[in-house]
Amino acid sequence: MGIVVFTMKASVIEMFLVLLVTGIHSDKEMTRKIKRPKFTVPQINCDVKAGKIINPEFIVKCPAGCQDPKYHVYGTGVYASYSSVCGAAVHSGVLSNSGGKILVRKVAGQSGYKGSFSNGVQSLSLPRWRESFVVSENKPPKGVIYPSTLTYSSSKSPAARADLWSTTPYTSSRKSPSAKPGEMDFWKPGSVLLDAGFVPKEELSTQSLEPVSQGDPNCKVDLSFVIDGSSSIGKRRFRIQKQFLADIAQALDVGPAGPLMGVVQYGDNPATQFNLKTHMNSRDLKTAIEKISQRGGLSNVGRAISFVTKTFFSKANGNRGGAPNVAVVLVDGWPTDKVEEASRLARESGINIFFITVEAAVENEKRHVVEPNFANKAVCRTNSFYSINVQNWFSLHKTVQPLVKRVCDMDRLACSKTCLNSADIGFVIDGSSSVGTSNFRTVLQFVANLSKEFEISETDTRIGAVQYTYEQRLEFGFDKYSTKPDILNAIKRVGYWSGGTSTGAAIHYALEQLFKKSKPNKRKLMILITDGRSYDDVRIPAMAAHQKGVITYAIGVAWAAQDELEVIATHPARDHSFFVDEFDNLYKSVPRIIRNICAEFNAQPRN
Known part of the structure; x- marks a missing residue:
């Protein structure tokens, strides 16, 4: 009986194990049959926000x-x-x-x-x-x-x-x-x-309103388009010109924190179509451009540029002061008046002039051109950056992107006033016996190193130099050289004089012989280098320089008197007077002098 019971128990256990193994196997089979949902990547269109x-x-x-x-x-x-x-x-x-x-x-x-x-x-x-x-x-x-x-x-x-x-x-x-x-x-x-x-x-x-852009801060310029409305352009080409302006407005991210744009149209006489503060976004600009009607008359481009210089870039018309001023002039054929003098005055007022000439005069028409090579005379650089020639009006649209890139290139807008291109700089150099021939050459190298930092031309920064001992000598004036290589060569040729140290007389001489001939719209900087105390009084000449608006930097070497340097220097003296213990260390002060010149310039109201 016990054997039978034991046998039955074994059979039950065996059956249980069989069912257990079968169940596990069935679960695995079911798991295999259940497929995981396949992930499908949704497709969207380009315009989905x-x-x-x-x-x-x-x-x-x-x-x-x-x-x-x-x-x-x-x-x-x-x-x-x-x-x-x-x-x-x-x-x-x-x-x-x-x-x-x-x-x-x-x-x-x-x-x-x-x-x-x-x-x-x-x-x-x-x-x-x-x-x-x-x-x-x-x-x-x-x-x-x-x-x-x-x-x-x-x-x-x-x-x-x-x-x-x-x-x-x-x-x-x-x-x-x-x-x-x-x-x-x-x-x-x-x-x-x-x-x-x-x-x-x-x-x-x-939710459905389109955001209004504040403008591209990387292109913060005040921009004037001076367009051709003369009779010679014709209605069809005038429409192409308007489409070009609309394309420019579309390409620029116009807004109060970025570029602002106005339009002046010229014919016999120029007139402002709208100024810088009239339209503050690209959409409104395009609408305003479409409404411009042609004026007719002659192509008096020079008169239009003078108009822009005198009236367009005013605070009342939206000029922001700290933004570069840019004027893009479009000309169909050639002007009927002269542009060189008007453009020079515009550049000296801090306006970057760009010229776009379309369908230039052919050989048998050149006798009608009032001012040959007018585009190169109008712009500040003959490197094709500021002037674009287009063969025909149907190719004008190709210049949209290149032009936008140029007018937004802050580093190359060198024709507007900056700390490096808007001054007349007079170096007053101590040539006394205590300096010596070798040290004098080091001083000249210091003068050259400073000069290299500036944009030099007739309309940009100009350089002049005076050497002094007991006496004074004009080495070269502001109008003598107009290129950087010529200035650097002129500095190299300055000969050592030797003698006493009359710094007060030298300052007076520089005011009379250099700065009296400075242009009215130029900043006046005097940079005086001396190695000792003056034999004469410097206070009255220094005060005269300050009263005449000449910003004076006093650079002392070796035995120069610190109290005298501070009297010569423009207030505050800590920003305008420098001292080095030996001539070989002069070069170290160049970056700081340039930095202070620019900091002072940037702190002043612009335009």
């Missing part, structure tokens, strides 16, 4: 061709949600113009978005926007599942939109502090989610 997609993080596929300027982008690196998603991806370099997959993540709204040109896309600047996003390559974080179908914002009621919370197929391993197991998680540190759930009324009211 990030703000229209509710999902806080998603992967999308962009088509080719999103480099087109009509797909607006705002920002650099971090983009305003009003931007085209795919356009931003191309701008950031994550995507090429041939399209592809990208990862998009929503982040907080920014207080400002900086525009830039990158990878063929012009991104615009923006003062602020309610939401931002960043784009990266299609490499999702581990454990994150993205939606195959995107949820877009709509005009549904807030209650209806709130239901979207429960339908968005998004899960993440990054949970919010209050998230419960199994709930969808939309919380991320620093993120701002709009249109998903309840949306503030003020956001709803502005």
